[in-house]
Amino acid sequence: MIPLIQIEDIRVAYGTPPKTVLDGIDLAIQEGEFVCVLGQTGCGKSTLLRLVLGSERPSQGHILIEGREHLQPDRTRGYVPQKYSLFPDKTVLDNITFGAEVGEFSLFGCFTPRYFRLRREYRAQAMDYLRRIGLRESDAAKYPDQLSGGMQQRVAIAQALLTQPRILLMDEAFSALDPGTRQEMQRLIRELWRATGTTILFVTHNTQEALYLGTRVIVLARESPDSGSRVALDLRIPQPCHENEMPCLVRKLERVSANLPEADPQEDTIHAMR
Ligand SMILES: Nc1ncnc2c1ncn2[C@@H]1O[C@H](COP(=O)(O)OP(=O)(O)O)[C@@H](O)[C@H]1O
Numbered sequence: 001m002i003p004l005i006q007i008e009d010i011r012v013a014y015g016t017p018p019k020t021v022l023d024g025i026d027l028a029i030q031e032g033e034f035v036c037v038l039g040q041t042g043c044g045k046s047t048l049l050r051l052v053l054g055s056e057r058p059s060q061g062h063i064l065i066e067g068r069e070h071l072q073p074d075r076t077r078g079y080v081p082q083k084y085s086l087f088p089d090k091t092v093l094d095n096i097t098f099g100a101e102v103g104e105f106s107l108f109g110c111f112t113p114r115y116f117r118l119r120r121e122y123r124a125q126a127m128d129y130l131r132r133i134g135l136r137e138s139d140a141a142k143y144p145d146q147l148s149g150g151m152q153q154r155v156a157i158a159q160a161l162l163t164q165p166r167i168l169l170m171d172e173a174f175s176a177l178d179p180g181t182r183q184e185m186q187r188l189i190r191e192l193w194r195a196t197g198t199t200i201l202f203v204t205h206n207t208q209e210a211l212y213l214g215t216r217v218i219v220l221a222r223e224s225p226d227s228g229s230r231v232a233l234d235l236r237i238p239q240p241c242h243e244n245e246m247p248c249l250v251r252k253l254e255r256v257s258a259n260l261p262e263a264d265p266q267e268d269t270i271h272a273m274r
């Protein structure tokens with residue numbers, strides 16, 4: 001089966017003299033996986049996500065979506081950044097439908113019968129998403145500054161979901177939220193993932209979050225300060241993950257992430273069981 005996302009021998013270097021950020025990254029991600037990407041700040045997690053989005057090109061290697069290179073962002077991939085940016089002068093409803101409408105119509109395609117029909121459909125779907133993300137119908141007419149940070153982030157997620165991307169890319173999308181809202185959002189995204197079968201690539205530097213959300217956790221880490229990050233660990237997470245396995249996995253992931261070599265014998269037993 002062709003993987004939905006194939007990352008082939010990727011290297012990324014910036015600047016002169018070039019500083020290698022990612023090196024020798026090979027990954028095959030199948031449709032429906034929920035992949036969490038962990039790693040320390042600066043190890044290249046956001047860079048990897050932007051490569052999959054198509055907003056950036058690698059210095060070497062290829063990224064294939066269903067076997068084909070997509071060199072620009074398009075509707076196959078939705079993107080939720082850490083700092084969500086809603087349009088302050090658009091209502092919640094207009095913000096949610098914005099991405100889908102812009103993706104579908106150029107300026108010249110507006111005001112045709114098809115435009116008005118699709119616009120009605122997007123609005124009906126947006127109201128459905130509004131309920132699914134836990135907002136009220138009356139919130140549709142509000143403006144972003146009338147919503148809490150957590151609600152704004154939900155709107156940003158609904159905006160990304162309305163375009164029905166096969167791949168959803170989320171870059172530390174919950175890290176600015178307070179702990180209660182963050183937990184709620186984690187539950188919500190798991191539910192939406194189960195219901196829609198969307199393939200998710202979720203960057204976080206929170207190990208617990210990665211283990212709670214992911215069916216697979218990838219750790220990026222550098223072998224030395226001068227080298228680019230590689231895939232230091234690629235772990236399938238048992239579904240459901242038992243509470244008593246969690247602390248052990250957290251320690252293992254954090255150790256690999258920090259590039260600490262020595263192993264804890266108990267962790268190795270669990271690893272060998274996989
Ligand atoms: N466009 C860019 N130009 C130059 N350096 C960059 C650029 N984007 C990222 N970097 C550098 O690449 C490294 C990895 O960045 P990033 O992918 O944002 O890491 P992370 O998301 O894991 O914190 C950092 O050292 C950052 O400064």
Ligand SMILES: [Mg+2]
Pocket residue numbers: 045046047
């Ligand atoms: Mg980042």
